[in-house]
Amino acid sequence: MNKVTDEQLMEAVQRDKLDQLNVLFERYQKRIYNYFLKSTGDVEESADLTQAVFIRVLKYRKSYRSGSAFEFWIFQIARNQVKDHFRKLKVYKDQFTDLQTIPDVEESDEYALQSERERRLQLAMNQLPPDKRELLVLAKFQNMKYEDIANLRSASVSAIKVQVHRTIQQLRAYYFEQED
Amino acid sequence: MIHATDEQLYEAAEAHPDDELALHLAQCEACRNRYEEYCAVLQVITESKDEEPPQSIRWEVEAAIAEERASIPRQKPYLQIAAAILLLLTGYVVGTYLAPTHRKEVIALQSQVSLLKEMALVNALEPQTASERIQVVNQIQANEPTVSEKLISTLIRTLNTDDSPNVRYAAAQALERYIHQESVRLQLAASLEFQTDPLIQLSLISMLVEAQEKAAIKPIKELLGNPNAPKELKQQAQLALDILT
Numbered sequence: 499m500n501k502v503t504d505e506q507l508m509e510a511v512q513r514d515k516l517d518q519l520n521v522l523f524e525r526y527q528k529r530i531y532n533y534f535l536k537s538t539g540d541v542e543e544s545a546d547l548t549q550a551v552f553i554r555v556l557k558y559r560k561s562y563r564s565g566s567a568f569e570f571w572i573f574q575i576a577r578n579q580v581k582d583h584f585r586k587l588k589v590y591k592d593q594f595t596d597l598q599t600i601p602d603v604e605e606s607d608e609y610a611l612q613s614e615r616e617r618r619l620q621l622a623m624n625q626l627p628p629d630k631r632e633l634l635v636l637a638k639f640q641n642m643k644y645e646d647i648a649n650l651r652s653a654s655v656s657a658i659k660v661q662v663h664r665t666i667q668q669l670r671a672y673y674f675e676q677e678d
Numbered sequence: 679m680i681h682a683t684d685e686q687l688y689e690a691a692e693a694h695p696d697d698e699l700a701l702h703l704a705q706c707e708a709c710r711n712r713y714e715e716y717c718a719v720l721q722v723i724t725e726s727k728d729e730e731p732p733q734s735i736r737w738e739v740e741a742a743i744a745e746e747r748a749s750i751p752r753q754k755p756y757l758q759i760a761a762a763i764l765l766l767l768t769g770y771v772v773g774t775y776l777a778p779t780h781r782k783e784v785i786a787l788q789s790q791v792s793l794l795k796e797m798a799l800v801n802a803l804e805p806q807t808a809s810e811r812i813q814v815v816n817q818i819q820a821n822e823p824t825v826s827e828k829l830i831s832t833l834i835r836t837l838n839t840d841d842s843p844n845v846r847y848a849a850a851q852a853l854e855r856y857i858h859q860e861s862v863r864l865q866l867a868a869s870l871e872f873q874t875d876p877l878i879q880l881s882l883i884s885m886l887v888e889a890q891e892k893a894a895i896k897p898i899k900e901l902l903g904n905p906n907a908p909k910e911l912k913q914q915a916q917l918a919l920d921i922l923t
C-alpha cells in the first residue's frame with residue numbers, strides 16, 4: 499500500500515512537522531532499544547541512550563540530508579552513542595582501577611532474559627570487545643545487510659563478512675567456555 | 679584426516695553442510711562437536727527475542743518533542759502550511775497571518791491546499807528546507823509575470839468558485855497584490871457581479887476603488903439596484919461610486 503517512507507517522515511520532521519517524529523519513533527524505538535541492550539547489556543543505560551537518540555534526531559533534524567536513508571542516519575547516531583557510552587565506561591574503569599575496586603558496570607544491571615540460554619549468550623557477548631559486539635548485534639540481531647553495515651562502518655563488504663565470521667567464532671568459544 | 683576449518687563449520691551451520699562435509703562430520707567427533715556448537719549459538723541468536731522498551735522512553739521523547747515545538751515560533755502546523763502557501767502567493771509578511779483577525783482565512787486556505795496541488799505551484803513548494811522555500815519565493819518574485827499568471831488564475835478561480843466564503847475572502851486578499859495588473863482588476867470587477875457575501879463584496883469594492891478601476895462602476899451600480907443587498911454594503915457601494923465617477 500501507500501506507506502509513507504521513513505525518509506518522507508524525516509523530511510517532514512525537518513520542516514518542523516514534529517508530530518511525524520512520533521511515527522518514526524514507533525517504527526524504530528524497539529530496534530534501537532534492543533540494539534543498545536545487546537550492545538551494552540545494561541537496561542537503564544539502554545533506555546537513556548534510546549531516548550537520547552530520538553532527541554538527537556529531533557535536535558539535529560536540519561542536518562539530515564534529504565534523500566539519504568533514514569535507517570542509516572539513525573544508526574549512525576546510535577552508534578556514536580554506544581561509542582560515547584564505552585568511552586565513559588572506560589574513563590570510569592580507569593579511575594577505579596587504581597582503587598582496586600572495579601565495579602562490573604556491564605553486568606550489574608542484568609535484565610530478565612527469556613531463557614537461561616539467552617542469558618548465557620549475553621554473558622558471552624559481554625566478553626567480546628565492544629566493537630565486535632556491536633558488529634554482531636547489527637549483523638545477527640538487527641539483521642542488517644552486510645552492505646549497510648559496511649556503509650555504516652566505512653569498510654568493505656568482504657571485510658565485514660570476515661569480521662562477522664571471526665566474531666561468531668569468538669562468541670562460540672565464550673559461550674561454551676561458560677559450561678566448564 | 680583433514681579436519682574442517684571453523685570457517686567451513688560456521689558456514690555450514692548457517693546453511694547446510696555439503697555432502698563432503700556431512701560425510702566428514704559423520705566420521706569425526708571433534709568436528710561434529712564444533713559444528714554443533716555453531717548450530718547452538720546461531721540458534722540462540724535466532725531465537726532471542728527483542729525486549730519491549732520501557733514506557734519511560736516514550737514519555738521522555740514526547741516531552742522533548744513538546745518542548746521543541748514550543749520553542750519554534752509559529753509552530754501551529756496548519757498555520758505553517760498556510761503561511762508557506764500565502765507567503766508564496768502573496769508575498770505577505772508571514773507575521774500578518776498570525777494576527778487573530780487573519781486566522782480564519784488561514785485555516786480556510788488550508789483546505790485550498792488540494793486545489794493548489796493541481797497547480798505546478800506545488801512543485802515550487804516541494805523543496806524541503808525553509809531556506810530553499812524562501813529561494814523559491816524570491817524566484818517567483820523575480821519572474822513575476824510568468825509565474826503569477828498561473829497563481830492569479832488559481833486565485834481567481836478560488837475567488838469565484840470556492841464553497842467557503844473564508845477561502846474566497848482570502849483569495850481576494852491575496853489578489854490585492856496584483857491589483858496593478860489591468861487583467862486582475864477586470865477579473866475582480868467581473869467577480870464582483872456574482873459575489874454574494876457582503877464581506878467579499880466590500881473587499882472587492884474597496885480594492886477596485888483604491889485602484890481607480892472604472893470597470894467596477896457597472897457591478898457597483900447593479901449592487902445598488904439589488905433590493906436584497908444589506909444597507910451598510912449599499913452605503914459603501916454608493917461612496918465608491920461617487921469616487922469612481
Ligand SMILES: [Zn+2]
Pocket residue numbers: 680681682702706707708709710
Ligand atoms: Zn574433523
